[in-house]
Amino acid sequence: MQFTVAHDHPCLPGHFPGRPLVPGVVVLEQVLRAAEAQAGMPLAALRLPQVKFMAPLLPGQTASVELDGQAPRWKFRVWRGDELLARGELVADAEGAAA
Template sequence: MSPHNMASEAQVCFNFQVSSDHPSLAGHFPGNPIVPGVVILSRIIEGYLATFAARPCLQGIPRVKFLQPLLPDCDLAVTCTVRGNKVQFEGVIADEPCVRGVIQFLLGTFTGESA
């Protein structure tokens, strides 16, 4: 997706898992680990930005709601719908909502080449 197409509506879909040996899980929570929200949001943003040759600058996350815990090694299917400079996202586990929210980017501002 070209960064110039952010103004039109488009969808980006991807899946990810957080491995049970991820360093954040040792303290969140010992004996009953769940993936921290900040790790989930980071993976969603990374997955979305992977579709760009040049990365738009993150402006903020004005809304996010965690609906159920994400367990280690569990597959999260993410759908991002782009509307202007806002990206609405939803992550589901086995067709059940886990997380949803909005990420906002600065249009026309890019941080360079993606890896």
């Protein structure tokens, strides 16, 4: 799944003035959307037991989410072209994921 955070996104004005960066929580929201799309349903009671950010995402840049696994547990990677921006693991409560 690809995504781009627009230059006028409401999270950007304070993060950081003069050099806006997309906050990690906004990147992780896209990971969640990708997992929900794969599961075909909203996911509840999520955990992120492991997340590592390697490089920043700037407004207007296109990134993609890559998932390995299936509900309720995925390993994910977020890429900007060939550059790895983030990686980690997303786990949904068994009640909030397709069996």
